Amino acid sequence: MASDTPAVQKRPDAIAATTSIVAIAGWIVPGLGHLLLGRWGRAVFLLLAVGGLALVGFAMRGELFARESGDPFGALGFFADACSGAFYFLPRVMHWAGPDVSRAAGDYGTRFLAAAGVVNLLGVLDACGIALGRKR
Amino acid sequence: MMSGGFHVSHFAAMAAFAACVSVALAALARGTVPARFKYALLSLVLFLAIGVGIAWLMYPFSR
Numbered sequence: 356m357a358s359d360t361p362a363v364q365k366r367p368d369a370i371a372a373t374t375s376i377v378a379i380a381g382w383i384v385p386g387l388g389h390l391l392l393g394r395w396g397r398a399v400f401l402l403l404a405v406g407g408l409a410l411v412g413f414a415m416r417g418e419l420f421a422r423e424s425g426d427p428f429g430a431l432g433f434f435a436d437a438c439s440g441a442f443y444f445l446p447r448v449m450h451w452a453g454p455d456v457s458r459a460a461g462d463y464g465t466r467f468l469a470a471a472g473v474v475n476l477l478g479v480l481d482a483c484g485i486a487l488g489r490k491r
Numbered sequence: 492m493m494s495g496g497f498h499v500s501h502f503a504a505m506a507a508f509a510a511c512v513s514v515a516l517a518a519l520a521r522g523t524v525p526a527r528f529k530y531a532l533l534s535l536v537l538f539l540a541i542g543v544g545i546a547w548l549m550y551p552f553s554r
Contacts, residue, residue, distance in 0.1 A: 397518045404515035411507055415499065463504045470508065474515045481519045490521075 374486040381479040383440045388482030401478045408471035409442035417464020418454035419443065438472030438479075502543075509538030 365373075381388025385405035386398035420432030437443050446453075455461040484490035499507070517531030 396524075400514055400518035404511045404518065407511040407514075408508070411511075415504070459501070460498060460504070463508075467508060470512065474512065477515070477519055 370487060374483050377482045377486045378479050381440075381482045382438065382475070385440060385442070385475045385478060388479060389485070392482060392485050394482075394485065397478075397481070401475070405439060405442065405471050405475045405478070408467050408474060409439055409445065412464040412467030412471060413446065415464030415467065416452060416455040416458075416461040417466070417468045418456050418461065419446070419468060432469055435469040435472040435476075438476040439468070440475060442471060505542050506539060509535050509542070513538060 377388040377391055380391055384402075386400075386402035389395070389398035389401060419436045420429050422433055424430060424433060454465070456465060481490065513531045513534040516534055517527045520527050520530050522530070
């Protein structure tokens with residue numbers, strides 16, 4: 356009579372806690388949210404994609420947007436950059452030459468860095484959807 | 492490390508961007524693994540084809 360047995364439901368506060376942990380973990384380390392949910396395949400590919408975009412962006416000497424830019428586009432740029440989690444802080448721990456947007460490559464690198472954050476944000480939203488049971 | 496940055500062609504930069512974004516979109520998509528692999532390939536080809544197409548359209552205005 357398995358069909359008469361009610362499915363085991365997680366408590367709403369437990370779901371909220373799991374979703375919060377997954378979201379924070381996924382933001383700090385791209386793919387870690389999926390890894391905590393047992394989706395290691397997605398986790399690996401997300402880490403490769405976000406890491407690839409960020410590292411190529413730094414190698415092309417792209418620029419990270421400042422926190423106090425004073426204009427809406429700068430604020431959006433900072434938000435996109437900050438979404439890449441640990442990669443946002445990478446220039447502070449490695450010997451990096453710094454941005455050079457006087458060349459086209461540096462300008463492209465800036466877009467790579469912003470794209471890395473946006474892709475990681477998509478990953479965090481996906482992991483939250485899985486944790487909430489809205490997505491498989 | 493990376494003291495001078497590396498120099499890549501415009502096409503190589505676009506191809507690297509397209510590859511990374513295609514992998515991420517396919518990883519987050521629904522469906523089976525083969526379906527997502529096809530999605531990644533299609534996305535990569537469309538990124539490159541549309542990018543080269545727009546470049547051709549802009550070429551007459553480049554000088």
